Structures are given as structure tokens and as C-alpha cells.
Amino acid sequence: MDDYRRIADRIAADIAHGRLRPGQQLPTQRAFARGRGIAASTAGRVYRELARRGLTVGEVGRGTFVRAGRGPEGARVALAEPAASPVDLELNHPSVPGQAELLAGALAPLLRPDALGDALRPVGAAGTGAARRAFAELATAGSWEVGAEGLLFAGNGRQAIAGALSALVPPGQRLGVEELTYPVVKAVAQRLGIVPVPLAMDEHGLLPQAVAAAHRAGPLRALYVQPRLQNPLGVSLPDERAAELVGVLRRLDLPVVEDAVWSFLRPESTPLAALAPERTVLVDSLSKRLAPGLTTGFAVVPATLRERVTGALRSGGWTPSGFALEAAVRWIGDGTLASLAEAKRADAAARQLLAREVLAGQRLRSDPCSYYLWWELPTGWRAEAFVAAAARAGISVTPATAFAVDPRRSPAAVRVGLASPPLPVLARALGTLAGVAGAGAQQAADR
Secondary structure, three states, rough: OOOOOOOOOEHHHHOOOOEEEEEEEEOHHHHHHHOOOOOOHHHHHHHHHHOOOOEEEEEOEEEEEOOOOOOOOOOOOOOOOOOOOEEEEOOOOOOOOOOOHHHHHHHHHHHOOHHHHHHOOOOOOOOOOHHHHHHHOOOOOOOEEEHHHHHEEEHHHHHHHHHHHHHHHOOOOOEEEEEEEOOHHHHHHHHOOOEEEEEEEEEOEEEEHHHHHHHHHEEEEEEEEEEOOOOOOOOOOOOHHHHHHHHHHHHHOOOOOOOOOHHHHOOOOOOHHHHHHOEEEOOOOEEOOOOOOOOOEEEOHHHHHHHHHHHHHHHOOOOOHHOOOOOOHHHOOOOOHHHHHHHHHHHHHHHHHHHHHHHOEEEOOOOOOEEEEEOOOOOOHHHHHHHHHHHHHOOOOOEEHEEOHEEEEHOOOOEEEOOOOOOHHHHHHHHHHHHHHHHHHHHHHHO
């Protein structure tokens, strides 16, 4: 058997001589092992060696790609100051100054032995009376008042989504989703045996007529939608579009799972659940409002669906932590959560303004209140190649394929998360990406 280093040398030669192009995807390690007649463990060592040499980049859930090279002489990228360490514009974990101090203050009374003992008791999907009352107040929006009896809880927002989908869509049945959607929903659907059906969108979000057309082609059992600050596009449904969508759902008698995890950044907007409370399961979590490690998820569930969603959360093992729930009640009650949400709204607006300034002239889609933006790349770029070039510059972004329900309809675009790095680091990283994009477009024009 060939030594793994010699195999890696051959792949490196293919890259150096252009037989493997920047951005090109390598076979899966299993397929590579079969094709070379080597053990899977050897293939794994080859791929790790290529990554160690800086020749490839691995994207979780998407595969391994050849990193972008320098390109022809005279077409090198004029970059801003390079990052000393990788800059993560893929994950999106907002944090503001003083956040930890605010959270710690509310926790102090909870650490008394009597309070801690109560908080460490197990709770079910219905949580506690105090939690239902606190979260009902949190979920209330405008004239729409949420009743405490409608609240259910999960360990995090992803589990709340999984519980809702499991309750509404049997295995093998069809779920309507936006054609570009939250990647976790694709993974949850696959795990539950649900068939996701991509639904067309425009610059304002989901098209209601696309829901009706998909239902005619084969009955849908439910719809999953992000009507406010949609991930990855950052758009929100206008009031007229939301009302039209509700009309379609009522005519087709379809339930809908409304993902509201980013809606705290646009508190003035009306949720679908306020327009169609009888058929909407609104899911949310505290991870973005507070911190990623504080992942209490919750759902506002109509009475007709409550038993089914409760059963799904219980059978999936998705019920909440009593301690996290009690901590959240205290953060809601003393105003900590409201203060952090207000600070993060200001922070998101500042980051959007910065991004628009640094990336002026690029084709961007987002919302002034959002923590992410959608970048339609210049002509000549494929999303995977751009991701590889960005990784070579020490920056991670997410290609459109991660969000596309149908990979054959994946645009040449990336999502850029703005929340995680400090503002000066974000500014330099965006400037670097602008240089990468411009160089690639220039190379395409020269060919």
C-alpha cells in the first residue's frame, strides 16, 4: 500500500499543475478510498495532510475543496491587513459589552441553596407556571397577547423546531420550506424522514402562490417559514404579503411553523401567529438574545396542536433544563433580557452600516436590523471557490449550497455573518473579502 504522504504528494502535484482547480470539490473520503484501493483510515490521513499543507479546506456538511491559489502573475489580490487568526463570519453569535456582568447579577440569588435546589428539579415540556407567564409576556407582540397556557419549552430553539415538525409532518410526507432556508431545518427533516419542498421567493421573501402550487403538485402537511429577518436573506415579509400567505394557509388548511429566533431585532413587526393563531406554532429561543450557551427554546402552540407537540418534545428527549428555565425567568423579570436585546439591536444596525460601507458596489441583500447579509458574488465566482479563497485569507463564510433545499438551484452567493468578531476585525475582514471578490472578477474578465 502506498504511504499516505506519497498519495498526498500526487494530489498536491495535481493542484500545482492545474489538474485540480481552486474551489473544486474532492471526492468523499470513502469514495477516495474506494477509487485508490486504500483503507478509509489512510484516505483520512491523506485529507488531513492536504489540509495541513494548506492545499484544501474542509467545510462541515459540504465536503473538501481545493483552496484558491495565487492566480496568474499580475492578477494577485491586493488585500487589507491579513488576519493573524481565522475570522469567523460563518457562525453568528452576537455579544455586547457588559453582557456577562448583566447576566451574572441576576444569577446570584439563584445560587442560594434553597433556590438552587428548586431550579435543579426536572421539568417537562410545559415548564413551570412562572416560566409560562414570563415567556408569554416575552412573546407578546403589539396587540397580540400570548396566553401562558399556550407555552411549551425545549432545550433549545433547534429542538423546538424539531418537536413542532415531528408533531405536524409524518415520515415520508412533504413540508414546504423557503428555497433558501435555515440549514438545521434541512438536517432535521432528513433525520425525521420528512421531504422538504423548496418554495420560490423574491426580494420580499416567500411567494404565497408558490405554497399553493406546491400543494397542488403533491399535498403538503405543513409549512416552515421565517417571515421576519429570514435566514439567510435577511428579508421580512411585508404586511400585505403576510396577509396573503395567511389566506392561502387557511384555504389549504395548512399548519405553519414560524421561526422567530431573530425577530427580537425587529420587535415592531407582526408575527404570523398574530394573524393566524389557530394554525401557527411560533418557535423561538434565547440563544441570540442572550448567549449561545443559554439555549432555552420555547413555542407558542394553539390548543388544537398542543398535545401533539408536547408528545413530540417528550418522546424526542427535547424537554428543557430546569436551571436554564429558572435563570431565564429571572433575566426576563429583572429587565436583563430587554436591556441586552436593545443593545444588540443597536449593535446589529452599526454592523450593517459598516458592511454596506466596506462592501459598497457589491450586490448585497439584507435588512438594516439584521446580523447577516446575502452577497451575490461578481461574475466569474462560484460560491465554493469564493469560500475557499476566503479561507485562504483566514476568513470563513457560508456558501449558498448550505441553505439551498435543492442543490441544483444554488446561486453564486454567500452568507456573511456579522455578529461574532469585534468591529475593527470585522472591518478588516470585509475589506479583505472585497479584495478577493474584485480579484476573481478581474481574472474572469481577463480570460
